[in-house]
Amino acid sequence: MSDIITAEHLAFRYPGMENMPGIAVFEDLNLTVEAGSFVAILGMNGCGKSTLAKHFNAILLPTGGKVWVCGIDTANEARLMVIRRNVGMVFQNPDNQIVANVVEEDVAFGPENLGIASPEIRSRVDKALKQVDMYEYREHAPHLLSGGQKQRIAIAGVIAMEPKCIVLDEPTAMLDPRGRREVMQTITRLNREKGITVILITHHMDEAAQAQRVVVMHQGKIAADGAPKAVFSQVDLLHQIGLAAPDSVELCWKLNQEGFDLPLDKLNPEECAQALYERIKA
Amino acid sequence: MNPILEVKNLTYIYSAGTPFEHKALDNVSFSVHRGEFIGIIGHTGSGKSTLMQQLNGLLKPTSGSVLLDGRDIWADKQQTRQARFRVGLVFQYPEYQLFEETVYRDIAFGPKNMGLSQEEIQRRVLEAAGFVGITQQQLQVSPFDLSGGQKRRVAIAGVIAMEPEVLILDEPTAGLDPVGRAEILQNIENYRKAKNATVMMVSHSMEDVARLTDRLLVMNGSKLAMDGPPQEIFSHAQALLDMGLSIPQVTQVFLHLQKMGLDVKNVYTIEQAVAECKRILGGAAHA
Numbered sequence: 001m002s003d004i005i006t007a008e009h010l011a012f013r014y015p016g017m018e019n020m021p022g023i024a025v026f027e028d029l030n031l032t033v034e035a036g037s038f039v040a041i042l043g044m045n046g047c048g049k050s051t052l053a054k055h056f057n058a059i060l061l062p063t064g065g066k067v068w069v070c071g072i073d074t075a076n077e078a079r080l081m082v083i084r085r086n087v088g089m090v091f092q093n094p095d096n097q098i099v100a101n102v103v104e105e106d107v108a109f110g111p112e113n114l115g116i117a118s119p120e121i122r123s124r125v126d127k128a129l130k131q132v133d134m135y136e137y138r139e140h141a142p143h144l145l146s147g148g149q150k151q152r153i154a155i156a157g158v159i160a161m162e163p164k165c166i167v168l169d170e171p172t173a174m175l176d177p178r179g180r181r182e183v184m185q186t187i188t189r190l191n192r193e194k195g196i197t198v199i200l201i202t203h204h205m206d207e208a209a210q211a212q213r214v215v216v217m218h219q220g221k222i223a224a225d226g227a228p229k230a231v232f233s234q235v236d237l238l239h240q241i242g243l244a245a246p247d248s249v250e251l252c253w254k255l256n257q258e259g260f261d262l263p264l265d266k267l268n269p270e271e272c273a274q275a276l277y278e279r280i281k282a
Numbered sequence: 283m284n285p286i287l288e289v290k291n292l293t294y295i296y297s298a299g300t301p302f303e304h305k306a307l308d309n310v311s312f313s314v315h316r317g318e319f320i321g322i323i324g325h326t327g328s329g330k331s332t333l334m335q336q337l338n339g340l341l342k343p344t345s346g347s348v349l350l351d352g353r354d355i356w357a358d359k360q361q362t363r364q365a366r367f368r369v370g371l372v373f374q375y376p377e378y379q380l381f382e383e384t385v386y387r388d389i390a391f392g393p394k395n396m397g398l399s400q401e402e403i404q405r406r407v408l409e410a411a412g413f414v415g416i417t418q419q420q421l422q423v424s425p426f427d428l429s430g431g432q433k434r435r436v437a438i439a440g441v442i443a444m445e446p447e448v449l450i451l452d453e454p455t456a457g458l459d460p461v462g463r464a465e466i467l468q469n470i471e472n473y474r475k476a477k478n479a480t481v482m483m484v485s486h487s488m489e490d491v492a493r494l495t496d497r498l499l500v501m502n503g504s505k506l507a508m509d510g511p512p513q514e515i516f517s518h519a520q521a522l523l524d525m526g527l528s529i530p531q532v533t534q535v536f537l538h539l540q541k542m543g544l545d546v547k548n549v550y551t552i553e554q555a556v557a558e559c560k561r562i563l564g565g566a567a568h569a
Contacts, residue, residue: 044459045430092457146326173457174374176325176486178526203459206531242461247489247531247552254556260563269531273538280544280562 004035004070004165004197005056005087011064012051025051026220028065035164038191038198040208040228043217044242049201052217053167056199057087070164085114088158090168094150095143103145103153104129104138110161121160128160131194132186148179152186159190165197166190172204184210205232205246209267216243233264248272284352285313286480287337287369287448291346294332298344306332308504309346314448314480319471321491321512322484324501325526330484333501334450337482338369367396370446374453376437377430385411385428385436386421392444410443413476414469431462435469442473448480449473455490463487467494488530492516492550500525516550 010029016022025048033039043049054060055067058074067074069083088110091097100106107125116124129135132152137145142153151171158166168187172180184207191198200211208214214231216224218241224231232238232245235253244250248269252262262279266272294307307329314320324330335341336348339355339362348355348365355365373379382388389410393403411421414435420428425436438454451470455463467490474481485491491498491512498515500508502525508515516522519529519537529537532555539546546562549555 045457045462148326170457174453176526177488177528178325180486181528203457203463205460242459244460248535251532251535251552251555251559254552255559255563258556258560260559269534269538272535273542276535276539276559277542277544 002035003032003068005031005033005199006068007031007052007055007065008068009065010052010055010062010067012055012060013063024220029220029222031215031222031225033165033197033199035197036191036195037213038188038211039200039213039215040211041199041201041215041217042203042205042208042243043223047217048220049217050169053089053169053199053201056165056167057089058083059089081114085161086163087165087167088161088163090151090154090158090166090171092170092173094147094154094174097154097157098142098150101141102138103134103140103142106142106153107138107156107160110157114161124160124162125156128156131159131190132156133182146179147175148182151175151179151183155183155186155190159194159196163196165199167199167201169201170203171200172202172207180204180207205244206267209246216241228267229265232267235264252276283315286316286351287314288349288352289313289333289336289346290349292333292336292343292348293345294336294341295344296332305504307336307343310506311346312499312506312509314482316447316480317474317478318480318497319474319495320480320482321495321498322482322501323486323488323491323498323527324507328501328525329504330501331452334371334452334482334484337365337448337450338371339365340371367444368446369448369450370441370444372438372441372449372451372454374456375434376441377425377433380425380433380437380440383424384422385416385425388425388436389416389421389439389443392440396444406443406445407439410439413442413473414439415465431458431465434458435466438466438469445477446479447477448482450482450484452484453486454483455485455487463490488516488528489551492530492533500527512550513548517548 007029010026012026013022013024041049058080061075070086072079072083098106099109104125107128108121111121111124129138132155134152172183187198190196202208209228214228223241232249235245238245246267248266249264252264255262263275266275289310289312292307292310296304296306322330350365353361355361380388386407389407390403393406425433454466470481498512516529516533522529530550532552533550536546536549547558549558
């Protein structure tokens with residue numbers, strides 16, 4: 001498979017003020033995201049997750065090294081629109097991302113800015129709303145929707161631009177459990193059925209467990225990178241850098257501290273129950 | 283012991299008499315005692331935030347009443363003012379409300395409005411900063427130079443400095459990493475213990491409320507749907523899922539074990555799950 005995003009010796013420093021030095025976030029970061037994959041990025045507040053995400057559609061530009069998006073150097077200003085069209089961003093607070101008074105107008109905002117013809121916009125908006133399961137709400141007022149519904153409208157607004165990749169920065173932080181389930185189901189489906197690359201930044205370990213690959217960041221460096229089972233079974237490392245594994249893994253890990261010998265790769269309740277059952281019956 | 287707060291047949295209608303009329307609270311009743319740690323859960327729009335704002339007099343009931351120490355908070359102006367000091371409210375993302383030049387002045391803002399002496403204000407600021415782990419040095423810097431987690435702790439300290447007998451928080455850990463979450467929850471627990479204060483915490487994290495609270499209020503469709511200790515509430519797994527909520531992951535693990543025919547108790551925290559596993563696995567640990 002080809003790579004959609006590549007960070008090569010990426011360095012980034014936020015500019016300083018008069019008497020304050022800038023803050024170096026990355027010094028030499030290397031990361032490659034395969035087209036069509038679903039990658040979760042974890043890390044403590046301030047570890048550089050969001051700064052990295054902003055390099056993926058040229059909101060921020062490297063102060064050293066390169067970021068390539070769809071083969072384009074993000075520093076190439078002439079190709080900025082192509083990059084932004086291919087990598088859409090969804091942020092934490094749905095209320096900060098909705099611009100129109102009617103759902104379908106909000107979803108149309110992106111494609112309108114791309115200068116697409118009206119009939120084409122109509123068809124893209126309908127398609128996008130169907131893909132996030134919000135088509136029946138197309139004539140509703142966004143502010144009367146629930147948090148999960150608003151966030152799905154924000155995702156529809158991004159996919160109406162037909163990007164190859166969506167970057168979501170803590171999209172469920174403000175949502176209730178149902179809203180979280182709705183958003184996770186939506187992005188998983190977009191990845192599986194439409195082949196859209198998904199990069200999900202989250203503090204919820206159970207959400208990261210649903211990705212194909214988990215990248216753990218710590219102080220601007222990559223501390224772990226691999227399949228969810230491989231990353232989350234490194235419980236000691238996760239604890240050291242202020243993170244945790246999903247509760248089912250934490251349970252097995254705690255039991256192992258008491259002298260049991262349970263596998264640390266059971267990421268969901270069913271698998272965990274099965275492992276415990278086998279241990280009890282053994 | 284008399285309850286510190288009593289909510290009696292509380293109903294609240296937004297925009298009454300307009301086409302946007304909406305009943306946000308429907309005949310809600312419960313009482314709260316000193317020292318309790320209460321979790322409030324419910325889907326978006328279930329009435330949680332409206333309820334919070336009723337408890338310190340930011341919103342006035344359409345019918346029914348809120349009693350603080352047995353007296354209606356709307357009896358007269360003095361009572362309403364008292365309620366605003368004695369019941370402290372921390373909104374979602376409170377760090378956006380910081381505005382002062384230094385952390386010290388920001389935390390001092392509430393106590394200053396209470397008309398306290400300089401010495402008392404200073405004592406309270408230092409104590410509140412201590413509860414949330416803000417250092418002497420940090421008190422002198424601009425709140426805007428702090429990290430997100432630190433800013434949030436400053437905002438919580440600003441409410442704690444008013445020494446509310448009831449501290450109400452709306453999702454105090456949203457957007458924080460696991461360590462940041464644990465720290466803030468511990469700060470809140472420390473305040474509760476030190477002052478025998480009542481804490482009411484709105485949360486979407488079933489794990490957090492399961493671990494910390496002694497009692498859960500479940501809001502659903504503007505009504506109080508359930509009121510009880512976590513072990514009782516989380517035994518109604520299907521009802522909670524139908525309301526758009528969930529149950530802690532370890533509770534799910536044990537429900538599976540029960541379905542597989544094992545005789546295990548319901549658990550809702552990792553600690554309980556460990557204890558229950560040890561009971562069943564018993565001496566087999568070192569096999």
